[in-house]
Amino acid sequence: MTQEEQIEKTKIFVKETLKNAEGGHDWFHILRVFNNCSLISEKEEVDAFVVKLGALLHDIADSKFHNGDETVGPKLARDFLNIIQVEKEVVDHVIQIIENISYNSSLDPSKTFKSPELDVIQDADRLDALGAIGIARTFNYGGFKNRAIYNPDILPDLNMSKEAYKKSTAPTINHFYEKLLLLKDLMNTKTGKQIAAERHEFMEQYLEQFYAEWEGEK
Numbered sequence: 001m002t003q004e005e006q007i008e009k010t011k012i013f014v015k016e017t018l019k020n021a022e023g024g025h026d027w028f029h030i031l032r033v034f035n036n037c038s039l040i041s042e043k044e045e046v047d048a049f050v051v052k053l054g055a056l057l058h059d060i061a062d063s064k065f066h067n068g069d070e071t072v073g074p075k076l077a078r079d080f081l082n083i084i085q086v087e088k089e090v091v092d093h094v095i096q097i098i099e100n101i102s103y104n105s106s107l108d109p110s111k112t113f114k115s116p117e118l119d120v121i122q123d124a125d126r127l128d129a130l131g132a133i134g135i136a137r138t139f140n141y142g143g144f145k146n147r148a149i150y151n152p153d154i155l156p157d158l159n160m161s162k163e164a165y166k167k168s169t170a171p172t173i174n175h176f177y178e179k180l181l182l183l184k185d186l187m188n189t190k191t192g193k194q195i196a197a198e199r200h201e202f203m204e205q206y207l208e209q210f211y212a213e214w215e216g217e218k
């Protein structure tokens, strides 16, 4: 099988596996991340095949939707890549990417794996958490978890532990302060930083308008 054929088979597998996924972590999220990767990769020295496979498989079994189990995704991806006969070195790299891409992993000092390909996919994934799409995904996830949109009496908690954060039932607006507005300073690549800055600005404007409307001012 050629690499192009392996990519096509992976797309079909991911689309099928995510057919009932939550709206912010579905096939179209994967496709946006895949496309963001092409844009970011233009200015980076990366192995395009590893980036494409990593982007397609990065959320194949997100632990949020698997009782916190972080081993399901990597195992599913490895088994699939072996079936389509991707070479071992590439499989190992893609699995390392899947294990290290998440926001929590990036804050975990015990996780030390780094690669230019991970940098690109992580930026591409973070860009999809920002801007207009990021806002839509965040409220969709909040609705999926039956969270309030906003509650002025429940303030964002920037020091929550990873465990507490996973169980948090805080209003969705808090997620902007607990994570989304922090992302622009965590970007890895030049292109990622530029786009993140623009999307960050848009979210700041959105929040300003949100509070004005909340108070009945505009």
Ligand code: ADP
Pocket: 024, 062, 101, 102, 103, 104, 125, 128, 129, 130, 134, 137, 138, 139, 141, 142, 172, 175
């Ligand atoms: P990562 O895989 O980088 O850890 P996540 O999958 O946790 O990122 O988050 C992706 C998107 O899902 C977020 O940007 C947000 O839109 C939504 N999301 C995740 N957790 C929450 C939350 N606690 N409240 C609202 N939205 C959330």
Ligand code: NI
Pocket: 029, 033, 058, 059, 125
């Ligand atoms: Ni993702």
